[in-house]
Amino acid sequence: MTGKIVTVTQQKGGSGKTTIAAHLAVASSRLHYRTVAIVDTDPQGSLGRWFMARSERSSSARPEMGFRTASAWGARYEAQDLAKDYDIVIIDTPPKMGIDGRPAIETADLIVVPVAPSPVDLWATEPTIEMAQSAKKPALMVLNRANARARLTGEMATAFEELGAVAAKTMIGNRIIFASSMGCGSTALEAQSNGPAASEVGDVTHEVMNALGPFTAKSAA
Numbered sequence: 001m002t003g004k005i006v007t008v009t010q011q012k013g014g015s016g017k018t019t020i021a022a023h024l025a026v027a028s029s030r031l032h033y034r035t036v037a038i039v040d041t042d043p044q045g046s047l048g049r050w051f052m053a054r055s056e057r058s059s060s061a062r063p064e065m066g067f068r069t070a071s072a073w074g075a076r077y078e079a080q081d082l083a084k085d086y087d088i089v090i091i092d093t094p095p096k097m098g099i100d101g102r103p104a105i106e107t108a109d110l111i112v113v114p115v116a117p118s119p120v121d122l123w124a125t126e127p128t129i130e131m132a133q134s135a136k137k138p139a140l141m142v143l144n145r146a147n148a149r150a151r152l153t154g155e156m157a158t159a160f161e162e163l164g165a166v167a168a169k170t171m172i173g174n175r176i177i178f179a180s181s182m183g184c185g186s187t188a189l190e191a192q193s194n195g196p197a198a199s200e201v202g203d204v205t206h207e208v209m210n211a212l213g214p215f216t217a218k219s220a221a
Contacts, residue, residue, distance in 0.1 A: 002080070002083040002084055003035075003082070003083040003084075003085075003086045003087045003088055003089055003215075003218065004083070004087065004088055004089070004109045004110070004212045004215060005079045005080070005083055005089045005090075005091065005107055005108045005109050005110075006024065006088065006089070006090045006091070006108060006109065006110050006111075006112055006208065006212070007075075007090075007091040007093060007104045007105060007107070007108035007110075007111050007112070008020055008021040008024070008090060008091065008092055008093065008112045008113075008114065009091075009093040009097060009101065009104065009105070009111060009112075009113060009128055010093075010095065010113055010114055010115065010121075010124065010125065010128060011095060011096060011097060011124040011125065011127055011128050012095060012096075012116075012120065012121050012124035012125075013095035013096070014095075014116065015095075015114045015115060015116050015121060015124075015144060016114045016116070016144040016145060016172070016178075017042075017092055017093065017095075017114055018042070018046045018047045018050070018092050018182075019144075019178050019179070019182055020112065020114045020142065020144065020172070020204075021038065021047055021090050021091075021092040022038075022047060022050050022182060022187060023178075023187050023188065023189065023201045023205075024090055024112070024201075024204075024205055024208060025038050025065060025088070025090050026187045026189055026190070027187075027189055027201050027202055027204075027205035028087075028088045028090075028205060028208075028209070029064065029065060030189060031189075031202055031205060031206075032205065032209055033217065034086075034087035034088045034217060035065075035066075035085070035086045035087045035088070035217070035218055036065045036066070036086060036087065036088045036089075036090065037065055037066030037067065037068070037082040037085075037086040037088070037089045037090070038051065038065060038066070038067050038068075038089070038090045038091075038092065039067075039068050039069070039070055039075060039078050039079050039082065039089060039090070039091045039092070040067075040068075040069045040070070040092050041069070041070050041071065041072050041074075041075045041091060041092065041093050041094060041104060042092055042093060042094040042095075043094060044094070045069070046092075047092040048067070048069055050182055050185055051065075051067045051185070052185070053183075053184060053185030054185030054186070055185070056185065057184070057185050057186075065086075066082055066085070066086055066089075068082065072093070072094065072097065072100040072101050072103065072104065073100055073103055074103075075091055075093075075101075075103045075104040075107065076103035076104070076106065076107040079091055079104075079107050079108075080107060085218065086218065087215070087217050087218050091104050091107075091108070097128075101131075102131065102135070105131050105132055105135050105137060106135045106137070108137055109137075109138075109212055110137070110138055110139075110140060110208065110211050110212055111128070111132045111137050111138065111139040111140070112139075112140050112142060112208065113125055113128055113129065113132075113139055113140070113141045113142065113165070114142050114144040114172075115141055115142065115143055115144060115156065115160075116144055116145045116146075117143060117145065117146050117147070117156050122156060122159050122163075125141070125163065126163065129141075129163050129164070129165050132165075133164070138166070138211060139165045139166065140165075140166050140167075140168055140207065140208065140211050141160050141163075141165050141166065141167045141168065142167075142168045142170075142171075142172060142204055143156055143157065143160075143167070143168070143171040143172065144171075144172045145172065145173070145174040146171040146172060146173055146174060147173070147174060166211075168204055168207050169203075169207065170200055170203040170204045170207060171200070172197075172200050172201070172204065173196065173197065173200060175188070175196070175197045177191055177192055177195065177197045178197060187201070188201060189201055189202070
């Protein structure tokens with residue numbers, strides 16, 4: 001059986017796609033014991049730079065996870081090829097993704113859509129949800145960089161329902177540890193394993209796993 005493919009996408013830049021993709025990858029590996037690979041289709045290459053920084057600081061001669069870069073059109077091929085050997089393949093996509101981003105949507109078992117708590121970000125989400133619905137792919141919207149006490153946060157949760165997409169029960173807070181850990185090839189899970197950021201990531205990853213459904217884990221690739 002092939003592994004599951006998760007595409008992290010959002011039309012608007014600055015939504016935290018790359019951070020979410022990296023944290024999902026590490027949490028899937030460390031908390032759910034899955035073999036994981038990542039695919040960077042964003043020309044900025046931020047996920048690739050994070051992976052290289054992570055590889056350079058690792059004491060192991062064997063990479064913790066698989067990694068490839070691809071064009072938007074090449075996402076389907078690279079992800080499906082990696083899914084032959086890995087349990088979870090996570091695709092990071094560029095912002096302002098047009099029709100060339102369809103392969104990353106169409107090949108996915110689940111679309112994860114990070115959304116910052118602002119009306120502008122919500123408006124930018126609509127084409128992504130429409131694309132997922134057109135491809136008949138389930139989407140999970142994750143409120144990112146949120147302040148749980150902000151009124152707008154509650155309004156966003158209501159707006160998610162109006163879009164007809166499933167919203168994750170867990171919100172990711174606006175915490176410095178996400179950016180600081182990413183900068184050195186790490187994650188909040190490792191930098192502050194008992195902190196609130198790690199807890200939020202763990203809970204969101206659990207929701208992602210539930211959305212993917214059961215599957216047989218592979219041996220290490």
